[in-house]
Amino acid sequence: MHKRVNRVSTLLLVILLSASPLANASSFKVIASFSVLGDLVKRIAGEDISVSTVVPADADVHNWELTPPNVLAIEEADIMFYNGFGLEPWLRHVKAMSDDSLTLTSVAENADFAPLPITTGQYKGATDPHMWMDPQGAAAYIEVIAHTLAEHYPDKADAFHARAEEAYLALQTLDQTIEERLDGVPNTNRSLFTSEGGFSYFARAYNLEYSSIWGLNHETQGNALAMATMSQRLAEKRVPALFYESTVSCIHADSLARETGISLAGPLYVDSLSPQDGPAFNYTTMLRYNAELIHEALGGARPE
Numbered sequence: 567m568h569k570r571v572n573r574v575s576t577l578l579l580v581i582l583l584s585a586s587p588l589a590n591a592s593s594f595k596v597i598a599s600f601s602v603l604g605d606l607v608k609r610i611a612g613e614d615i616s617v618s619t620v621v622p623a624d625a626d627v628h629n630w631e632l633t634p635p636n637v638l639a640i641e642e643a644d645i646m647f648y649n650g651f652g653l654e655p656w657l658r659h660v661k662a663m664s665d666d667s668l669t670l671t672s673v674a675e676n677a678d679f680a681p682l683p684i685t686t687g688q689y690k691g692a693t694d695p696h697m698w699m700d701p702q703g704a705a706a707y708i709e710v711i712a713h714t715l716a717e718h719y720p721d722k723a724d725a726f727h728a729r730a731e732e733a734y735l736a737l738q739t740l741d742q743t744i745e746e747r748l749d750g751v752p753n754t755n756r757s758l759f760t761s762e763g764g765f766s767y768f769a770r771a772y773n774l775e776y777s778s779i780w781g782l783n784h785e786t787q788g789n790a791l792a793m794a795t796m797s798q799r800l801a802e803k804r805v806p807a808l809f810y811e812s813t814v815s816c817i818h819a820d821s822l823a824r825e826t827g828i829s830l831a832g833p834l835y836v837d838s839l840s841p842q843d844g845p846a847f848n849y850t851t852m853l854r855y856n857a858e859l860i861h862e863a864l865g866g867a868r869p870e
């Protein structure tokens with residue numbers, strides 16, 4: 567009998583020992599503020615850390631309100647990555663409720679990447695938060711993410727840095743692919759006009775003129791002055807298409823498109839990934855999908 571008990575406790579010990587790396591892994595908790603950033607964090611965290619996101623795919627990061635499950639997850643987390651530069655106005659509630667046990671890191675405000683100002687609406691002149699829309703901006707985010715994770719979980723630092731290197735190279739390839747695709751848009755059509763002002767960095771990266779109906783998404787959408795200004799610009803520029811984004815209503819863009827007789831195109835993905843079965847389920851597919859849609863709607867040359 568005594569022997570049997572011993573064997574059982576040995577077995578238990580073996581189970582506990584073999585289970586311990588898993589237990590450690592699941593005790594790492596990292597949260598990203600929205601789905602696009604969550605995908606970038608997951609690339610670096612790999613299997614070592616469980617990553618969740620506050621704002622789910624297809625929801626609007628600008629206008630989010632924290633849910634009770636969000637609050638519980640944030641309370642248990644070690645690190646929360648957010649974009650910053652005003653993308654997440656609801657972050658003030660996170661700051662108010664969190665203590666020193668939560669590391670709060672802004673990827674955009676710490677990124678080594680040249681900022682652009684918001685050019686229209688009530689936040690005109692402030693730094694445009696949508697830096698991830700340029701793959702080089704995403705690469706700068708990756709550096710901040712890897713550095714923060716490595717500092718927090720030093721025994722996994724080598725794995726984080728190796729994944730960051732891999733992600734960096736993949737972003738360079740993506741950048742080149744998009745550049746080649748958009749090179750096929752004729753010079754006369756290189757104007758990207760969207761609803762929300764989320765594409766400044768994308769437009770700078772790929773040499774497109776850029777204009778939007780309004781600035782940040784939490785402003786009044788499509789007020790009379792903004793609509794009249796865009797209507798006039800569309801009449802002057804005669805762009806082939808006006809775009810809308812997946813997290814905004816298309817009614818404003820649709821009404822301007824009808825009024826000016828140009829095509830309505832979209833949705834483009836910027837502030838959110840699509841659900842898993844959609845066309846923009848991770849960062850890479852999101853940017854590729856946008857590039858294809860823009861290429862087609864702006865009369866890009868068809869591949870031979």
Ligand SMILES: [Zn+2]
Pocket residue numbers: 628696762764782783836837
């Ligand atoms: Zn936005």
